[in-house]
Amino acid sequence: DQQVKQNSPSLxxxxxxxxxxxxxxxxxxxxxxxxxxxxxxxxxxxLISISSIKDKNEDGRFTVFxxxxxxxxxxxxxxxxxxxxxxxxxxxxGNTPLVFGKGTRLSVIx
Amino acid sequence: GAGVSQTPSNKVTxxxxxxxxxxxxxxxxxxxxxxxxxxxxxxxxxxxxxxxGAADDSGLPNDRFFAVRPEGSxxxxxxxxxxxxxxxxxxxxxxGANTEAFFGQGTRLTVV
Numbered sequence: 001d002q003q004v005k006q007n008s009p010s011l012x013x014x015x016x017x018x019x020x021x022x023x024x025x026x027x028x029x030x031x032x033x034x035x036x037x038x039x040x041x042x043x044x045x046x047l048i049s050i051s052s053i054k055d056k057n058e059d060g061r062f063t064v065f066x067x068x069x070x071x072x073x074x075x076x077x078x079x080x081x082x083x084x085x086x087x088x089x090x091x092x093x094g095n096t097p098l099v100f101g102k103g104t105r106l107s108v109i110x
Numbered sequence: 111g112a113g114v115s116q117t118p119s120n121k122v123t124x125x126x127x128x129x130x131x132x133x134x135x136x137x138x139x140x141x142x143x144x145x146x147x148x149x150x151x152x153x154x155x156x157x158x159x160x161x162x163g164a165a166d167d168s169g170l171p172n173d174r175f176f177a178v179r180p181e182g183s184x185x186x187x188x189x190x191x192x193x194x195x196x197x198x199x200x201x202x203x204x205x206g207a208n209t210e211a212f213f214g215q216g217t218r219l220t221v222v
Contacts, residue, residue, distance in 0.1 A: 004152075034210065043114070043201055043213030044153065089152050097143055097166060098211060100152035 003027045004092050006101035015110045019077040023090030023101055026071065030092040030099075035064060035075045038087045038103070047088075048075070080108045112136065114214035116202050122220045123192055131187040131217045135204030142185050143211060144177055145201040153201055159185060192221045 005024045013019045031052040036044035050057040050064045063076045090101040115134040145153035155169040159179045179185040203211040
């Protein structure tokens, strides 16, 4: 029973365009959501987070949107750069250990 | 070092053997987590320590898996009678009072 779902295993985007990565969750007790980025042979690196009291959080080129009624969040990267190519994991918590999605592999093509 | 350190980075072992995986968290971080990541999957929760005690071990798949954190710092994940299905990357993360979880680079375990 996947509580955090990333339904797109991969995404290809041209350099300079917007990348949109999506994530759905089922557990209504989750109140804090995070995105992690992972390069090969490295551990996941924290990217950006959002609390359930907000619907948007922005940090430079990265923006996370949260739609609580739809139990959906998305990560927008604009403009996308080749160095953004990595696997992106959505994670959620509700005073519990982080629950991760399966990840989306983003490829930014120059 | 300033980050979470995991040793060894790679471990190959024969089926049936015992292995220990070590995690050195960021100094001062009281919370420590072990996750396991199989190919094509996201990290799956195994066990969480708050200080020396296991606050949640509900993710351990069976009694072959055990973890300790005797002094509230370094943690060791122990796997007995390893099976080929245990092959995965084992990730450790630590978290301070008001920080996000920081992950180590992982230990890639291969059981042959």
